[in-house]
Amino acid sequence: MTESLWSDHVTVADASAVTVALTDAVLDRLLAAPQGLEARVYEAMRYSALAPGKRLRPLLVMAGSRLFGVARVSALQVAAAIEMVHAYSLIHDDLPAMDNSDLRRGRPTCHKQFDDATAVLAGDGLLTMAFQVLSDPDTHGDPAVRCELVAALAAAAGGAGMVGGQMIDLLAEHMPLDIGAVTRLQRMKTGALIAFSCEAGAILAKAPAEPRLALRGYAHDLGLAFQIADDLLDAEGSAEETGKPVGADAAAGKATFVSILGAARARAQAVRLVDHAVAHLDLFAQRAELLRQVARFVVSRKT
Amino acid sequence: MTESLWSDHVTVADASAVTVALTDAVLDRLLAAPQGLEARVYEAMRYSALAPGKRLRPLLVMAGSRLFGVARVSALQVAAAIEMVHAYSLIHDDLPAMDNSDLRRGRPTCHKQFDDATAVLAGDGLLTMAFQVLSDPDTHGDPAVRCELVAALAAAAGGAGMVGGQMIDLLAEHMPLDIGAVTRLQRMKTGALIAFSCEAGAILAKAPAEPRLALRGYAHDLGLAFQIADDLLDAEGSAEETGKPVGADAAAGKATFVSILGAARARAQAVRLVDHAVAHLDLFAQRAELLRQVARFVVSRKT
Numbered sequence: 001m002t003e004s005l006w007s008d009h010v011t012v013a014d015a016s017a018v019t020v021a022l023t024d025a026v027l028d029r030l031l032a033a034p035q036g037l038e039a040r041v042y043e044a045m046r047y048s049a050l051a052p053g054k055r056l057r058p059l060l061v062m063a064g065s066r067l068f069g070v071a072r073v074s075a076l077q078v079a080a081a082i083e084m085v086h087a088y089s090l091i092h093d094d095l096p097a098m099d100n101s102d103l104r105r106g107r108p109t110c111h112k113q114f115d116d117a118t119a120v121l122a123g124d125g126l127l128t129m130a131f132q133v134l135s136d137p138d139t140h141g142d143p144a145v146r147c148e149l150v151a152a153l154a155a156a157a158g159g160a161g162m163v164g165g166q167m168i169d170l171l172a173e174h175m176p177l178d179i180g181a182v183t184r185l186q187r188m189k190t191g192a193l194i195a196f197s198c199e200a201g202a203i204l205a206k207a208p209a210e211p212r213l214a215l216r217g218y219a220h221d222l223g224l225a226f227q228i229a230d231d232l233l234d235a236e237g238s239a240e241e242t243g244k245p246v247g248a249d250a251a252a253g254k255a256t257f258v259s260i261l262g263a264a265r266a267r268a269q270a271v272r273l274v275d276h277a278v279a280h281l282d283l284f285a286q287r288a289e290l291l292r293q294v295a296r297f298v299v300s301r302k303t
Numbered sequence: 304m305t306e307s308l309w310s311d312h313v314t315v316a317d318a319s320a321v322t323v324a325l326t327d328a329v330l331d332r333l334l335a336a337p338q339g340l341e342a343r344v345y346e347a348m349r350y351s352a353l354a355p356g357k358r359l360r361p362l363l364v365m366a367g368s369r370l371f372g373v374a375r376v377s378a379l380q381v382a383a384a385i386e387m388v389h390a391y392s393l394i395h396d397d398l399p400a401m402d403n404s405d406l407r408r409g410r411p412t413c414h415k416q417f418d419d420a421t422a423v424l425a426g427d428g429l430l431t432m433a434f435q436v437l438s439d440p441d442t443h444g445d446p447a448v449r450c451e452l453v454a455a456l457a458a459a460a461g462g463a464g465m466v467g468g469q470m471i472d473l474l475a476e477h478m479p480l481d482i483g484a485v486t487r488l489q490r491m492k493t494g495a496l497i498a499f500s501c502e503a504g505a506i507l508a509k510a511p512a513e514p515r516l517a518l519r520g521y522a523h524d525l526g527l528a529f530q531i532a533d534d535l536l537d538a539e540g541s542a543e544e545t546g547k548p549v550g551a552d553a554a555a556g557k558a559t560f561v562s563i564l565g566a567a568r569a570r571a572q573a574v575r576l577v578d579h580a581v582a583h584l585d586l587f588a589q590r591a592e593l594l595r596q597v598a599r600f601v602v603s604r605k606t
Contacts, residue, residue, distance in 0.1 A: 037474050037484075038467030038491070045462070092427060097400070097419030116400030117473050120423065124395060125466040127427065131434045132457035135450045144446040147438045150453050154435035159348070163428040164341030170420050171340050181340075188341070 012293040016059055019079070022072075023058040024050055026080040030133060044114045044122035045129075049087040051105040052243075056226075056298070057082045057197040063290040064215060065201030077139040078149060078200045081130040085157050085193060088126035091119050093166060099248065106243035127157070140204060148203050156192035165189025169254070177255040183224065186257075190230075191223030198222070198291075214280045221277035222295050228270040229299045231256040232263060241302050270299045315596040319362055322382070325375075326361040327353055329383040333436060347417045347425035348432075352390040354408040355546075359529075359601070360385045360500040366593040367518060368504030380442040381452060381503045384433040388460050388496060391429035394422050396469060402551065409546035430460070443507060451506050459495035468492025472557070480558040486527065489560075493533075494526030501525070501594075517583045524580035525598050531573040532602045534559040535566060544605050573602045 027049050033042035058079035065075035094101040094109040095116060102112050111119035133139060134149040155161060165188030168177075172185065198219035202212045233242050234249050235258045249256045257266045277295045281288040330352050336345035361382035368378035397404040397412040398419060405415050414422035436442060437452040458464060468491030475488065501522035505515045536545050537552050538561045552559045560569045580598045584591035 034463070034467075036467070036487070037471045038462060040474065041462055041466060041470040088427075092423055095400070095420075095423060097398070097414075097423055111400075117398075118470070120395055120398060120400055121466050121470050121473075123427070124391075124430065125462045127430060128457050128461040128466060131453055132461060135453040135457065142446075143450040147446040147449045147453075150434055150438040150450075154431050154438065158431035158435060159341060159344055159428045160337065163344060163424050163431060164337075164339070167344040167421070167424050168340045170424075171343065184339070 010290060012059075012290065012297045015063065015290055015293075016054065016297075019059045019062050020053075020055045022062075022076055023055050023079050023083060026076045027083060030080055030084075030129065040114070041118060041121045041125055044091075044110055044118045045084075045087075045125050047113055048091050048104075048110045048122060049084055049126060051087075051107060053105055054301070055079075055083060056294075057086055057193065059294060060194065060197035060219075060291075061200045063294055064198050065204060066290065067211070067284050067287050068201050068205030068207055070201050070204045073138070074140050074204050075201060077133055077136070078204065079197075081133040081139075081149075081153065082193065082197050082200070084126040084130040084133070085153065085162075088123040088130075089157075089162055089166070089193075091123040091126070095119060098166075098170070101245060101248070103239065103244050142206075145204060145206065149200065152196050152199070152203065156196040161188050161192035162190075165192070172254050173252050179257075179260050182255050182257060182260060186227040187220075187223065190227050191220070194223040194226060195219035211283065214283055217280035218277045218291065218295070221273045221280070222298060225270045225273035225277065225295070226298045228257045228266050228273070229301060231258040232266060232270070233302070234258075235263060237302065267299075274299050313593060315362075315593065315600045318366065318593055318596075319357065319600075322362045322365050323356075323358045325365075325379055326358050326382050326386060329379045330386060333383055333387075333432065343417070344421060344424045344428050347394075347413055347421045348387075348390075348428050350416055351394050351407075351413045351425060352387055352429060354390075354410060356408055357604070358382075358386060359597075360389055360496065362597060363497065363500035363522075363594075364503045366504075366597055367501050368507060369593065370514070370587050370590050371504050371508030371510055373504050373507045376441070377443050377507050378504060380436055380439070381507065382500075384436040384442075384452075384456065385496065385500050385503070387429040387433040387436070388456065388465075391426040391433075392460075392465055392469070392496075394426040394429070398422060401469075401473070404548060404551070406542065406547050445509075448507060448509065452503065455499050455502070455506060459499040464491050464495035465493075468495070475557050476555050482560075482563050485558050485560060485563060489530040490523075490526060493530055494523070497526040497529060498522035514586065517586055520583035521580045521594065521598070524576045524583070525601060528573045528576035528580065528598070529601050531560045531569050531576070532604065534561040535569060535573070536605070537561075538566060540605065570602075577602050 031046045033039040061079040062075055091110045093099050094104055095111055101109050131150055135146050140146050165185050168185045198215045202215055234246050237246050239246055274295045278292045334349045336342040364382040365378055394413045396402050397407055398414055404412050413425055434453055438449050443449050468488050471488045501518045505518055537549050540549050542549055577598045581595045
């Protein structure tokens with residue numbers, strides 16, 4: 001990470017643009033389609049993983065990795081693996097059996113562009129490949145580090161993380177959740193993978209406990225702020241801006257931070273959470289400026 | 304593996320019964336449901352992974368591991384991880400979007416017992432947990448071995464293995480496949496995971512190339528023999544015996560070994576493949592007797 005763009009004074013817009021380009025180049029390489037008939041599932045994997053997006057999780061990986069001087073190639077492998085898991089979760093969540101969404105990132109969802117069966121398989125393939133990437137010596141020379149990455153991703157993505165959170169989210173359509181239950185749901189569904197994104201650099205650098213705990217605190221607050229911003233966009237944004245249908249939560253009768261707190265209190269809470277998130281970064285001094293900017297960007301974004 | 308049941312003279316029936324009991328005990332422990340609302344997805348994961356079954360892949364892991372004196376606890380962790388991946392693949396393959404099957408292992412399929420969304424998530428959760436188990440220090444003390452297991456499972460389960468094979472299988476409903484294409488499809492869809500099951504013991508023992516290649520040859524032939532036997536059961540068996548609907552391949556117009564070769568030639572081919580499989584095991588002498596018996600069992604089974 002020696003480029004000037006990764007200097008202490010880089011703007012979040014510039015860092016984001018660089019991250020998108022670098023991550024997508026790695027994804028393009030890792031998801032190269034083979035010659036056989038199975039190419040179709042790779043096309044679907046590519047369609048979703050390389051769809052236009054913010055690449056927020058890769059940006060967090062890169063911003064967290066620069067704190068410790070992690071090699072760019074290592075950080076990018078992890079960034080690509082996490083983006084694969086994110087893309088898989090969107091594909092499966094959008095399925096008719098789940099949220100039944102037609103639009104994602106401004107384009108037809110994977111099952112609309114291909115078909116339901118191919119979408120199920122594309123999600124399965126992306127999830128599987130994420131673990132393959134993390135276990136690859138290209139990601140890190142030390143197998144203990146690679147194992148820790150695999151274990152941390154599995155914990156974030158599995159029944160105690162994303163999968164469990166999505167299960168609760170589906171049940172929430174049929175039962176009222178209070179603010180504590182919604183908070184737990186979102187910590188599992190989106191917070192766990194965001195937290196892994198923030199901590200990946202520390203794992204790659206074999207960093208000691210203190211900076212790891214600081215990053216965990218940052219990620220904890222950032223994840224909730226991110227979700228509140230997402231709920232606000234669903235309640236107040238437009239499909240043109242967000243690239244996906246809006247108003248879906250309210251239509252489904254789902255409890256969200258906005259439905260429980262109201263928009264004004266939810267927005268104030270998001271701002272407060274970002275302040276808390278940033279406060280965890282003091283020990284990194286100037287080196288964490290990008291992470292601070294990312295946190296502020298998360299609650300001001302329009303997409 | 305010091306029990307008498309793992310002696311050189313154990314019968315496949317006894318070894319199978321012990322493997323079922325031991326594997327299911329590990330699965331029961333690993334899949335313990337938490338207290339929260341997400342318990343529902345764990346119930347679905349347990350329903351499928353602990354459904355009555357032959358546990359053929361765990362049996363191959365155990366039989367392969369005893370060649371090298373691998374610690375039983377290590378072999379069982381890998382056996383449980385592979386069975387999770389097998390169960391996930393059945394759940395997703397049975398979905399309405401895929402094969403739309405109502406019956407599996409003599410019981411309602413996962414999406415029939417729960418619902419489509421829960422079944423998608425249960426499959427996702429099992430796949431994710433398999434990698435978590437392999438990356439766990441309980442599986443092996445050496446992180447390099449754990450990484451190799453993760454990489455090998457991902458290769459067997461992903462786009463170049465199971466996921467890619469299932470993609471081709473879906474496309475095969477709409478196009479005629481010749482014997483070469485069907486062979487490649489089945490090597491990917493079922494052969495790759497069977498091969499990993501056979502090789503896992505060698506990975507756990509850090510065995511040299513020669514025994515690994517022998518096991519790979521065995522697994523290669525066994526996997527095809529297994530699939531031909533499966534096709535014969537689908538063409539000639541009953542739902543009572545197999546615990547799943549029969550005749551589905553013919554009804555879907557899918558090319559199988561039986562539809563291309565005819566039942567008699569397919570059966571002869573399976574027997575020939577078993578002979579080839581067994582011939583790869585000579586260097587293990589008497590220690591491989593269980594693997595030899597498993598191969599013969601695979602083509603004589605009625606379920």
